Amino acid sequence: GQQLNQSPQSMFIQEGEDVSMNCTSSSIFNTWLWYKQEPGEGPVLLIALYKAGELTSNGRLTAQFGITRKDSFLNISASIPSDVGIYFCAGRDNNNDMRFGAGTRLTVKP
Amino acid sequence: ETGVTQTPRHLVMGMTNKKSLKCEQHLGHNAMYWYKQSAKKPLELMFVYNFKEQTENNSVPSRFSPECPNSSHLFLHLHTLQPEDSALYLCASSQVGTAYGGYEQYFGPGTRLTVT
Numbered sequence: 722g723q724q725l726n727q728s729p730q731s732m733f734i735q736e737g738e739d740v741s742m743n744c745t746s747s748s749i750f751n752t753w754l755w756y757k758q759e760p761g762e763g764p765v766l767l768i769a770l771y772k773a774g775e776l777t778s779n780g781r782l783t784a785q786f787g788i789t790r791k792d793s794f795l796n797i798s799a800s801i802p803s804d805v806g807i808y809f810c811a812g813r814d815n816n817n818d819m820r821f822g823a824g825t826r827l828t829v830k831p
Numbered sequence: 832e833t834g835v836t837q838t839p840r841h842l843v844m845g846m847t848n849k850k851s852l853k854c855e856q857h858l859g860h861n862a863m864y865w866y867k868q869s870a871k872k873p874l875e876l877m878f879v880y881n882f883k884e885q886t887e888n889n890s891v892p893s894r895f896s897p898e899c900p901n902s903s904h905l906f907l908h909l910h911t912l913q914p915e916d917s918a919l920y921l922c923a924s925s926q927v928g929t930a931y932g933g934y935e936q937y938f939g940p941g942t943r944l945t946v947t
Contacts, residue, residue: 752934754936761941762940763837769935817927819936821873824871
């Protein structure tokens with residue numbers, strides 16, 4: 722099946738810095754989703770994207786659905802300690818199968 | 832209760848035990864999923880139930896047996912597991928149309944399973 726490549730695998734940043742992570746696919750996706758998972762919890766949906774080129778914000782988070790429909794990125798501005806966690810991308814392909822990236826582990830140093 | 836709930840949150844079992852994981856969704860969705868999450872690996876889809884009918888079984892060993900008595904409840908029955916089955920088991924639900932897998936999936940908190 723289609724593979725999702727998520728990068729970077731991990732990030733160590735200072736509080737207040739901006740963060741950027743992305744996912745790429747070998748095939749076209751119809752939907753891109755971004756989730757955050759904190760220790761001991763399940764993934765929580767942050768942003769859902771449905772159209773190529775779509776740019777959506779949720780507070781300090783901004784995500785975009787790539788024009789080629791094969792990629793998406795998530796930006797976090799002015800990071801704070803509670804942003805710590807693992808961020809996952811997920812994409813829905815033409816067969817309606819949902820694929821997940823391996824996650825980006827974010828550490829924010831105060 | 833709101834969202835997707837899972838019980839128990841933690842489970843330790845021996846290889847000869849039989850146990851069950853429970854998931855309940857309070858979102859009015861019509862599809863439910865079981866995923867396995869191992870460290871540093873993408874989520875692995877195990878089973879999908881769409882309108883209470885199993886629509887996908889991703890080559891999961893028979894020691895894992897799902898059950899979906901209605902659209903709000905999902906169980907995963909465990910029998911003679913192996914240590915490599917230790918992982919976080921996540922349940923999710925979504926609202927789909929005529930095809931499986933459409934729309935956002937909402938996850939429960941997971942059951943941390945340790946097989947000794």
